Each structure stands twice: as structure tokens, then as C-alpha cells.
Amino acid sequence: MFRDRIFEGKVAVITGGGSGLGKSFARRFAELGARTVLASRGLERLTAARDQIVAEGGEAIAVAADVRKPEDVEAVMRAAHDAYGRIDILINNAAGNFLCPAEKLSSNGWRSVVDIVLNGTFFCSRAAFPYMQEQKSGRILNILATYAFGASPGTVHSASAKAGVLAMTRTLAVEWARYGILVKAIAPGFFPTPGAAERLWPGDPEEQLARMRRTVPVGRTGEHAELANLAAYLCSDYANYITGEAVVIDGGMSWNHPLFEWEKL
Numbered sequence: 730m731f732r733d734r735i736f737e738g739k740v741a742v743i744t745g746g747g748s749g750l751g752k753s754f755a756r757r758f759a760e761l762g763a764r765t766v767l768a769s770r771g772l773e774r775l776t777a778a779r780d781q782i783v784a785e786g787g788e789a790i791a792v793a794a795d796v797r798k799p800e801d802v803e804a805v806m807r808a809a810h811d812a813y814g815r816i817d818i819l820i821n822n823a824a825g826n827f828l829c830p831a832e833k834l835s836s837n838g839w840r841s842v843v844d845i846v847l848n849g850t851f852f853c854s855r856a857a858f859p860y861m862q863e864q865k866s867g868r869i870l871n872i873l874a875t876y877a878f879g880a881s882p883g884t885v886h887s888a889s890a891k892a893g894v895l896a897m898t899r900t901l902a903v904e905w906a907r908y909g910i911l912v913k914a915i916a917p918g919f920f921p922t923p924g925a926a927e928r929l930w931p932g933d934p935e936e937q938l939a940r941m942r943r944t945v946p947v948g949r950t951g952e953h954a955e956l957a958n959l960a961a962y963l964c965s966d967y968a969n970y971i972t973g974e975a976v977v978i979d980g981g982m983s984w985n986h987p988l989f990e991w992e993k994l
């Protein structure tokens with residue numbers, strides 16, 4: 730299936746597409762034929778990612794935007810439409826996060842994460858809507874985290890915002906199905922990225938990775954390609970009967986038992 734250029738002629742907007750998982754989505758979608766639009770605040774990283782995609786034979790443009798600002802994301806969609814004439818796929822991947830006990834979290838810290846994750850996802854989806862409605866077709870993929878379904882001690886801001894995005898996914902899926910717009914989500918477990926390592930996994934990186942592997946039944950963290958292929962499947966015509974659904978990809982971590990130590994079995 731994924732040897733084909735399944736996204737030939739399609740246009741994909743990826744927020745946070747200049748780094749980490751967003752860049753992996755963009756590179757894979759471009760490899761599968763999509764013309765990609767990378768949007769985030771840092772133009773330098775975005776243009777480097779764009780240049781890499783072009784060097785790999787793909788198509789990409791970079792647009793600086795802050796997803797917290799409705800006027801910025803409306804400009805991103807206009808730029809995508811001006812450059813490529815349509816918008817088929819939106820991946821709401823941009824996020825902010827940092828570790829902080831709930832009682833010490835400042836109002837600004839709370840607002841900032843909720844603003845990027847929850848408001849940003851809504852602003853981008855709303856801005857893409859008119860183009861998708863006009864085409865009578867669209868795919869919106871929201872990047873959650875496994876803790877959207879549970880608890881995330883130390884990141885109450887992100888957990889609350891991701892749970893909100895889960896509710897948004899289901900609600901928009903129901904509202905927009907009549908326009909041919911499917912809204913879905915992916916909830917990843919541990920996928921090493923420089924951003925996550927810097928902000929969420931402090932201390933010795935090797936020690937952190939070893940601790941993570943112990944909590945994952947399959948015994949390892951996730952590969953970016955595994956996540957990007959799931960995203961590609963969900964945004965492709967192979968998944969046209971899936972909407973309002975969030976797919977967990979975490980090597981079984983969510984089902985693990987805190988007392989279970991597989992090495993001792």
C-alpha cells in the first residue's frame with residue numbers, strides 16, 4: 730500500500746512541521762506524493778525542513794505562523810491555497826509542554842499550553858474548513874497523547890488540553906461528516922524527539938530511555954516511521970469509514986500494569 734504515491738495531487742498542511750514528529754509526518758506525506766505546507770513560529774527550522782523535503786524529491790512550502798493567532802492560521806490556509814489550489818489534509822501537530830506540579834503551575838503556563846494545543850487546534854481546523862467544505866472533502870488529523878485518556882502527573886495543562894482535543898475530534902467528526910470532512914486522532918506513547926527530551930524527559934537521556942523501555946510491553950520506544958505510516962493510513966482513502974476515532978500507538982504501554990516486570994517472568 731505505502732509503496733504507492735497515495736497522496737499524489739493532495740495538499741497537506743502540517744503545524745509544527747519543522748521539527749520532531751511534525752517533520753516526520755511532512756517528509757513521509759511528501760514521499761507519498763503530497764504537496765506539503767509546514768507551519769510554525771520558527772521560520773529558520775521550517776525552511777530547513779522544507780529544503781530537506783525538496784532535496785528528497787518532495788514538494789513543500791514554509792509559512793511562519795503562531796497557531797494561537799486566528800489571523801496567522803487563516804494566512805497559512807490562504808498561502809496553501811494560493812500555492813497549490815486546495816487543502817486536503819490538516820495535521821494539528823503543534824504543541825507546547827513542560828513539567829510542573831499542578832499547584833506550582835502559573836496562570837501563564839496553563840494558558841500558554843491550553844492556547845497552543847486546544848485553541849490552536851480549533852483555530853487551524855476552523856480556518857481549513859471553508860476550503861474542505863468547498864471541495865466536499867477533507868481530512869483533519871489531531872495529534873493527542875495517550876494521556877488524553879488518563880492522567881499525566883506533572884503536565885496537567887497538556888493532559889487537559891489533549892483531552893479537550895479528543896472531545897473536539899469527536900464533535901467536529903459528527904458536525905462535519907456531512908461535508909465529506911473526516912476528523913480523527915492519533916495518541917502516541919513515547920517517540921523520542923529533541924523537543925520531548927528537552928522539556929519532558931530531564932536527566933541522563935540513556936537512563937530515561939531505559940526507564941521508558943521498561944514501561945513499554947514491546948520493550949522499546951516508537952519509531953517515527955511507525956507513527957507517520959499510521960497517520961498516512963488514517964488520512965488516506967483506505968480509512969474513509971473512520972471518523973471521530975483516536976488510535977493509540979504506544980507499544981501496549983497504556984495496558985501495562987505498574988507491578989508487572991516482564992524481565993522477571
Ligand SMILES: NC(=O)c1ccc[n+]([C@@H]2O[C@H](COP(=O)([O-])OP(=O)(O)OC[C@H]3O[C@@H](n4cnc5c(N)ncnc54)[C@H](OP(=O)(O)O)[C@@H]3O)[C@@H](O)[C@H]2O)c1
Pocket residue numbers: 744745746747748749750751768769770771772774794795796797821822823824825845872873874875916917918919920921922923924925
Ligand atoms: N514525542 C512524543 O513522545 C510525543 C508523545 C505523545 C504526543 N506527542 C505529540 O506529538 C506532537 C509533536 O511532538 P514533538 O515531540 O515532535 O514536539 P516538539 O519537538 O516539541 O515540536 C513541537 C512543534 O510545535 C511547534 N509549535 C509550538 N508552539 C507553536 C505555536 N504557538 N504555533 C505554531 N507552532 C508551534 C514547534 O515549532 P516552533 O517552535 O517553530 O513554533 C514545534 O515544531 C505534539 O502534539 C505532542 O504533544 C509527542
